[in-house]
Amino acid sequence: MSGAVTAPAMDVVLSASGVIRRFGYRTVLAGVSLSLRRGEVLLLVGPNGAGKTTLLRVLAGLLRPATGHVERHGAIGMVAHDAMLYPALSGRANLRFFARLHGIADLGRVDAVLEQVGLSRRADDRVGTFSRGMLQRVAIARALVHEPELLLFDEPLSGLDAAASRTLVELLASFRERGTAMIIVSHEMERLGRVATHIVRLAAGRLGPVESLTGRDPGAVFAELMRGDL
Amino acid sequence: MGSTLRAAWHIAVKDLAIEWRTKTAFASGLVFAVLVLAVLFFSRDPTTVSATDIAPGAMWVTFTFASMLGLNRAFLIERELRALDGILLTPAPRAAIYWGKFVANLAFVGAIEAISLPLFVLFYDVPIWRRLGELILVIAMATIAFVAVGTLLSAMVVRTRYAELMLPLLLLPFLVPPLVAGVQATAPLLDGRPLSDVSGWLKLIAGFDVAFVTLAALLFEVVLDE
Amino acid sequence: MTLRERGNRIARVGTVVTALALLGLAGVYVRAIVYTPVEAAQGAAQKIFYVHVPSAWAGLMAFVITGLLSILYLWLKDRRLDLAAAASAEVGVAFSAIILTTGPIWGKPIWGTWWTWDARLTSTLFLFLLFVGYIVLRGVLTDPGIRGRFSAVIGIMALFLVPFIHLTVYLFRTLHPAPIVLKPSRPSLPGDMLTTLMLSVGVFTVLYTGLLMLRYALGLLREAREEELADAS
Numbered sequence A: 001m002s003g004a005v006t007a008p009a010m011d012v013v014l015s016a017s018g019v020i021r022r023f024g025y026r027t028v029l030a031g032v033s034l035s036l037r038r039g040e041v042l043l044l045v046g047p048n049g050a051g052k053t054t055l056l057r058v059l060a061g062l063l064r065p066a067t068g069h070v071e072r073h074g075a076i077g078m079v080a081h082d083a084m085l086y087p088a089l090s091g092r093a094n095l096r097f098f099a100r101l102h103g104i105a106d107l108g109r110v111d112a113v114l115e116q117v118g119l120s121r122r123a124d125d126r127v128g129t130f131s132r133g134m135l136q137r138v139a140i141a142r143a144l145v146h147e148p149e150l151l152l153f154d155e156p157l158s159g160l161d162a163a164a165s166r167t168l169v170e171l172l173a174s175f176r177e178r179g180t181a182m183i184i185v186s187h188e189m190e191r192l193g194r195v196a197t198h199i200v201r202l203a204a205g206r207l208g209p210v211e212s213l214t215g216r217d218p219g220a221v222f223a224e225l226m227r228g229d230l
Numbered sequence B: 001m002g003s004t005l006r007a008a009w010h011i012a013v014k015d016l017a018i019e020w021r022t023k024t025a026f027a028s029g030l031v032f033a034v035l036v037l038a039v040l041f042f043s044r045d046p047t048t049v050s051a052t053d054i055a056p057g058a059m060w061v062t063f064t065f066a067s068m069l070g071l072n073r074a075f076l077i078e079r080e081l082r083a084l085d086g087i088l089l090t091p092a093p094r095a096a097i098y099w100g101k102f103v104a105n106l107a108f109v110g111a112i113e114a115i116s117l118p119l120f121v122l123f124y125d126v127p128i129w130r131r132l133g134e135l136i137l138v139i140a141m142a143t144i145a146f147v148a149v150g151t152l153l154s155a156m157v158v159r160t161r162y163a164e165l166m167l168p169l170l171l172l173p174f175l176v177p178p179l180v181a182g183v184q185a186t187a188p189l190l191d192g193r194p195l196s197d198v199s200g201w202l203k204l205i206a207g208f209d210v211a212f213v214t215l216a217a218l219l220f221e222v223v224l225d226e
Numbered sequence C: 001m002t003l004r005e006r007g008n009r010i011a012r013v014g015t016v017v018t019a020l021a022l023l024g025l026a027g028v029y030v031r032a033i034v035y036t037p038v039e040a041a042q043g044a045a046q047k048i049f050y051v052h053v054p055s056a057w058a059g060l061m062a063f064v065i066t067g068l069l070s071i072l073y074l075w076l077k078d079r080r081l082d083l084a085a086a087a088s089a090e091v092g093v094a095f096s097a098i099i100l101t102t103g104p105i106w107g108k109p110i111w112g113t114w115w116t117w118d119a120r121l122t123s124t125l126f127l128f129l130l131f132v133g134y135i136v137l138r139g140v141l142t143d144p145g146i147r148g149r150f151s152a153v154i155g156i157m158a159l160f161l162v163p164f165i166h167l168t169v170y171l172f173r174t175l176h177p178a179p180i181v182l183k184p185s186r187p188s189l190p191g192d193m194l195t196t197l198m199l200s201v202g203v204f205t206v207l208y209t210g211l212l213m214l215r216y217a218l219g220l221l222r223e224a225r226e227e228e229l230a231d232a233s
Helices: A052-060 A091-101 A108-116 A132-144 A162-178 A218-229 B002-022 B024-042 B051-080 B083-088 B094-124 B128-157 B163-190 B195-224 C003-035 C044-076 C079-111 C119-140 C144-175 C191-232
Strands: A012-023 A026-037 A041-045 A067-072 A076-079 A150-154 A181-185 A198-203
Touching: A012 A052, A012 A181, A026 A052, A026 A067, A026 A181, A041 A052, A041 A218, A052 A076, A052 A150, A052 A181, A076 A132, A091 A108, A091 A132, A091 B002, A091 B083, A108 A132, A132 A162, A162 A181, A198 A218, B002 B024, B002 B051, B002 B094, B024 B051, B024 B094, B051 B083, B051 B094, B051 B128, B051 B163, B083 B094, B094 B128, B094 B195, B128 B163, B128 B195, B128 C144, B163 B195, B163 C119, B163 C144, B195 C144, C003 C044, C003 C191, C044 C079, C044 C119, C044 C144, C044 C191, C079 C119, C079 C144, C079 C191, C119 C144
Parallel strands: A041 A181, A041 A198, A076 A150, A150 A181
Antiparallel strands: A012 A026, A012 A067
16 A cells, blocks of 8 residues: 555555646646555545545546546445435435446345445435435445445545444444445544554645554554644 | 436436426426416407417417426436436446436426416417327427427536526527427417428428437536536 | 736737727728718618628627637637637627617618518527627636536537528528518629628628737636636645
C-alpha cells in the first residue's frame, strides 16, 4: 500500500495516478495518486473543502479528471451523503431496480442483502419515511447488491445516533472480514480507527503519505496527522 | 444495443411506478388541461367565434402546457436523493437513461392527452369521429417532438432554481414547428378532409421527429457529465 | 500572452473594427438616402430596408455562428470557444432586439400591418426568445464546465431549428397567402439598389465582427479576473 503508483499486483482493486480536477480556475485535486489492495481499508481524512468528496466521486467514476486516470479492477459500490434512492419506492423496489441495472437475474440477492443490513422487516415500506440511520442501511444495501470488490463511503457516520453508529461500524467490520476493500472519508477516528488498516490525509488537493495502522495506536497516528492542520 | 433497451425499459418502468404511487404530477396535469380547455372556451365571444374555430388551437395549447408540467418531474425524482448517481454507478449505458425517460414521458403525456381528448370533445362539441385515427396519428407525432426535446431540456434545467420557468422558456421555441403543424393539420381533419390534404404538415412533423429525437439522444450524454 | 493581455488586445482591435463599421454605416445611410433611386411603389420609406434587412441577416448569422462554435466547443473542449459562442449569441440578441422593435414601427406604414409572418422575421423572433433563454440559463449556472456544455447543447439545437421554422412559415404561407398589401423587397433588385443592399450587408458583417470581438474580449477579461483570483488564494 503506498501513496505512489506501484507495479500492479494481482490483488490491486483500484489505482489512480496523477488525478487533477479543477473547478473553473481553482484546482480541487492537484495530482492525486493512490492504489488499494483487496482487504485494505483506507481512512481518508482532511479539513473541509480539501477535495475528499471530489476524490471519491472521481474514484467511483462519477467525475472525470482533467488529467490522470483511474483504473478499476472490480466493481465499486458507493455510499455518499445522499442515499441515491427513490423516496417514493420501498427498499425492496429500489434494490430490485438497481439489481436489474446491474444485470442481476436472481432477485433472491435483494432479499439476502436486505437481511445483511437488518432491514428485512421494513423492506416494503417507502424509504421516504425512513430515519437517517435506516436510509443509510438501504443505501448500503444498494451499494452491496452487486457484490463489489471496493466500497466507497463518504462520511458514513454523519447524522447517526450512537446506536446507529455502532451498528454501522460493526457492519463495516464485517465487510473487512470478507476482504472487501474500502475507502472511508470520515473524521470519526475514534469509531473507525479499529476498522481501518491505513490512513491518509488530503489537504489542499494533495495526498500526504499513507500510514499503516496495523499494530499502532490509531489515536496517536491520527494526532500526528492532524498536526498538519495547525 | 440490447443492454441499452433493457436498461431503458427498467428505467421507464421505474419512473411510471413512481408516478403511479404518487400521481401528483398526473393529477395536476389533468386538472390543468381541463382548466385551459374551459377557460379558452368561455373566454371567447360565442356570437363571433365558433367553438370549432378555436378548437384546434385550444386542444394543442392544452396538450403542450399540460405536457410541460409533467416533464420536469422525470428528473426531479432523480435529484431528491441523487438516485441518478446510483444509476451512473451501474453498468447501464448512459443512453438508456435518455430512452427510458423518453418512453416514460411519452406514456405520461399520452395518458393526459388520452383523458383530455374526450373532455375536449365534450366542451367543444367537435366531430372527431370522422377522422379519429388520423387525428391520433397527428397528436402522437407531435407529442414525440415535444417529449424528445422536453426530456433533454428538463434534464438541464432541473439543476437550476427556476426549473418550472426555464423549461417553458427554452422549450417553446422548439415547439413552434410541431405545434403549428399540429394545429394546421387538425383543422382540416376535423372538417372531414382526408389525410393526404395535410401531408405537407405531416412530413414536417415527421422530419422534425427524426432530426430532434436523434439530436436529443446524441446530446443527452453531454448533459449528464459533471 | 496572458488572458488579460489577449483580452485587452482583442478589445483594442474590436474597438477599431466597430468604429470603422459605424463609419461605414453612416456611409450606407448617405448612399441609401441620397444616391439610391427611390422605389416606385413604396416611396422613400422603403429605404429602411437597406438597414433593416442586413441587420436581420446579421442577427441570424450570429446565431448560426453560435451553433457552429458550440459544435466545435463540444468537440475540442476549449473554453474560449464557449466564450466566443456566448459572445455571438449576445450580439445576435442585440441585433434581433433592434429588428423586432423597430421593424414593426417602420413596417406599419409600408406593409400596412405591424407584423408579417415571413420566414426571416419569424425565425428572428423565435431565435431571439430562445437565446434570451440561453443567456438567462448561463446566468443561472455557476459551474463553468456545466454552463459551457449546456449552452452548447442549446446552440446546436437552435442551429437545427432554423430550417424547420423556415419550412413551417413556407407551408403556412402557401396555404394561407397573406393579403398582398406591400411586401418587403426581394433580393432581386435592380442595379443601384442591389449595390446599396450588398454594401449594407458588408457593413453589417463588419459591425457584427467588431461587436463580437468586443464582447469576446470582455469574456476573456472576466476569465482573466477569475484566474487571478484563483491564483491569489
